[in-house]
Amino acid sequence: MNKSASELQIYGFLPLSYSNGPGCRAVVWVQGCTLNCPGCFNPESHAFRGGQTVAILDLLHQISALQSSIQGVTISGGEPLQQITGVTALLRELKAETDLSVLLFTGYTWDEVHRLDVGDPRRVRRTRRPSFEEKRRSPTVNGEPSGGSPKFLRYVDILLAGRFQRNLRVARGLLGSANKEIHFLTDRYGPADLESVPEAELVMSPSGEILSTGIDPCFWEKR
Ligand code: SF4
Numbered sequence: 001m002n003k004s005a006s007e008l009q010i011y012g013f014l015p016l017s018y019s020n021g022p023g024c025r026a027v028v029w030v031q032g033c034t035l036n037c038p039g040c041f042n043p044e045s046h047a048f049r050g051g052q053t054v055a056i057l058d059l060l061h062q063i064s065a066l067q068s069s070i071q072g073v074t075i076s077g078g079e080p081l082q083q084i085t086g087v088t089a090l091l092r093e094l095k096a097e098t099d100l101s102v103l104l105f106t107g108y109t110w111d112e113v114h115r116l117d118v119g120d121p122r123r124v125r126r127t128r129r130p131s132f133e134e135k136r137r138s139p140t141v142n143g144e145p146s147g148g149s150p151k152f153l154r155y156v157d158i159l160l161a162g163r164f165q166r167n168l169r170v171a172r173g174l175l176g177s178a179n180k181e182i183h184f185l186t187d188r189y190g191p192a193d194l195e196s197v198p199e200a201e202l203v204m205s206p207s208g209e210i211l212s213t214g215i216d217p218c219f220w221e222k223r
Contacts (some may be wrong), residue, residue: 007055007155008086010077012046013200015066018133019201019214021103021158021174022193023071027064030087033079034122039166041176041186041217045078072157074099081106081113084152085119091094091155101188103158108127108179113150158194171216172199203216 011029014020020027027188030044031051044050063073073094080087091102108124117123153159160174161181168177173195175182184190189207212218 004091005056007053008083008090009048009053010055010059011042012049013054013059013062014211014213015062016069017074017203017213019198020074020076020116022189022197023070023206024069024105025072025074026066026070028075028090029076030078030080030083032082033077033107034082035079035163037107037164037166040164042078045115051078056093059090060093060097062098063094064217067098067100070100072103074103074105077107079107080104080151081108082114082121084116084118084150088150089157090153091152095155101157102155103160104152104156105160107163109163110163110183113153113159113161116150118150119147124205136173153185157184157186157188159185170198173197174215176215179212188193189194 007137011025013029014027017027018027029045029139031045032048033040033046033069034147036046036082040046057119059105063070075087075091091104094100094102108116112124114186117125159182161183162177165177170176170178171214174193174197175194182191189204198214199216200212200218203211205211
């Protein structure tokens, strides 16, 4: 579902988290995903009619108000790129208004990210594969995605790409499974920054509800 550039359908928002990327970060879980990875930890986030609709400006104001407490924003899901118009608008404003870093999880591979149909991002085009030269240059050239890359990539510092594969599960260093690709799109972070991220954390909401989050939300059940 591709909502307008002024709103997003979200599954959740966490203002302060230490287990969803380097340092303390705000987390936006986008609602809706059609990729159906077996063993997905977040099936409640799959339905496009669930969650809540938020105005991107409201979300931007909430995140901007946290600037002194966080070093960045993590966009997760659900599948963020199935609302690519709204996500791109949010990230563009965030980068214009703040110095916060951006980490984005997607179930699409790097190759699929370049073939998404922006008009219906549940579809991946069969044509238009990035050239060898684009693939070689895209992740690293002066921290800028090369020509032909989707716009949202210019606002992202770290992209974690690819389906969750249950048989390759690792659940550490922000990798749910070993097949996931890590793309450092700027020089702001490197591998050591991801390795030091805790696998999980427990967060208590103002109403007393306990939320378990991170790349291994069942961390405590195994102990
Ligand atoms: S892409 Fe993410 S949210 Fe969607 S099914 Fe796979 S693991 Fe779950």
